[in-house]
């Protein structure tokens with residue numbers, strides 16, 4: 276119960292703005308329950324005065340009143356239920372948006388530690404489970420509580436002694452619910468976890484379908500899915516069995532209670548202390564009373580099951596973003612593009628050793644600085660620090676001499692454009708994919724960016740030109756073409772600082788050759804930090820930094836470093852094919 280309280284107090288604030296609707300719904304619930312109570316009393320009156328007496332005259336009055344009460348109950352019930360669904364869905368909308376907003380601010384390692392499918396499940400299934408607790412839970416509790424109060428009051432009013440005798444049995448329902456709650460929560464947790472695992476396996480398998488087909492891994496993938504699906508099936512069947520057991524148990528208790536009432540009633544009628552109408556109404560109240568009492572017990576079970584979802588959402592909401600906006604940010608200024616790193620060190624959360632140690636560099640406006648080094652040296656980590664995905668554990672990084680931690684995040688990322696290693700494509704048209712570099716840019720600007728990125732010709736040749744739909748993993752365009760679209764996007768962004776992470780990775784030498792000119796145009800006039808294994812553009816660089824084991828081990832121009840015959844000379848050596856996997860450097864140099 277403590278868990279339910281905690282989860283409730285955490286998510287209840289999200290109902291702000293809709294609480295008056297909740298009050299209105301509870302109002303509808305009260306009126307509907309009152310209407311139901313009145314209709315049973317009218318039924319008693321009809322039985323005693325019209326049915327038993329065989330009097331048609333005594334029929335019309337109560338019948339008309341009953342019809343009016345039923346119509347009122349139906350209208351209010353409809354209104355209340357529609358309002359409840361609307362409010363519940365608004366809650367889901369808000370909660371999902373809140374979790375999604377939070378997830379988007381989380382650092383890259385969070386996504387490496389959580390499977391994507393599981394996160395998807397948390398944002399869909401678990402969000403709905405919380406709604407069951409907060410909105411439907413409140414409405415359901417109010418509805419069950421008011422109905423129970425009205426029916427009991429009516430039963431007491433009819434025959435208080437008989438009513439008390441039957442109320443004694445009511446706690447049986449709550450006891451039964453308590454006994455079942457723990458086991459149902461366990462099953463619900465297993466089910467939610469298995470749900471996440473199934474979504475993950477399906478997503479991973481579909482994303483990896485080429486590997487599956489090429490390496491005949493169909494059987495393995497099927498087994499993986501089967502394992503998770505069976506876990507889900509077991510949990511789901513266990514949960515359903517427990518609920519059903521509870522339902523059936525309650526059903527038997529209820530029958531026992533109704534029979535007890537009828538037995539007592541028959542005795543009372545035979546002693547002339549009760550009319551048939553009263554007995555029927557009394558039995559009806561007791562029959563009507565048990566479902567809400569049972570619902571209260573069932574609600575307890577639903578709430579406990581929902582805490583399983585709450586726990587999984589809290590795991591996300593409690594994950595802290597690695598960086599936050601400065602409390603006292605510097606005001607925006609026209610950025611010139613001075614980038615400096617002073618003694619930066621960094622260790623990933625939970626990692627055993629530092630990924631960067633005491634790295635310093637400077638890049639003046641318009642300069643090209645190439646950062647190279649063996650795989651795992653810490654190059655991409657440096658890019659993550661420059662974009663402030665993380666703050667360094669030691670040292671400081673500055674833009675135009677201002678520490679990045681004092682620059683508003685939005686402004687920082689507006690002024691530092693990233694061309695990531697993996698070409699990121701949005702689901703949308705080519706135009707949308709380019710314009711997201713600078714939302715609001717006009718068609719002419721988009722086209723100019725595409726021309727500069729050597730993308731205009733092939734885009735114009737597409738069936739719908741700039742309006743052709745593309746998506747991640749699209750087959751309509753080659754890797755090199757997609758890269759050029761990404762270059763057009765970065766071009767449009769017109770940020771004074773550019774970070775290129777392995778701009779030619781994954782491209783064959785012909786495709787790589789085609790992106791070199793666009794890249795040169797993109798870099799011109801901008802401070803560029805290029806992280807790369809492919810040293811074809813290194814001779815253009817104002818400075819080359821060689822990182823190894825997280826430390827800066829060499830720096831200088833291409834010629835200086837070649838002359839030094841150190842790591843760089845080895846990396847750039849024409850025969851060291853392993854160090855130069857991306858392209859034939861000699862070929863590219865001649866472009």
Ligand code: ATP
Pocket residue numbers: 383384387623624626630648649650651652653654655656657
């Ligand atoms: P590559 O050229 O292969 O892309 P890199 O030089 O860019 O390599 P980084 O990706 O910066 O290397 O990684 C530097 C070190 O940090 C590596 O030892 C890597 O294992 C480690 N590392 C990277 N990401 C994480 C993470 N999320 N958690 C822990 N360690 C990490």
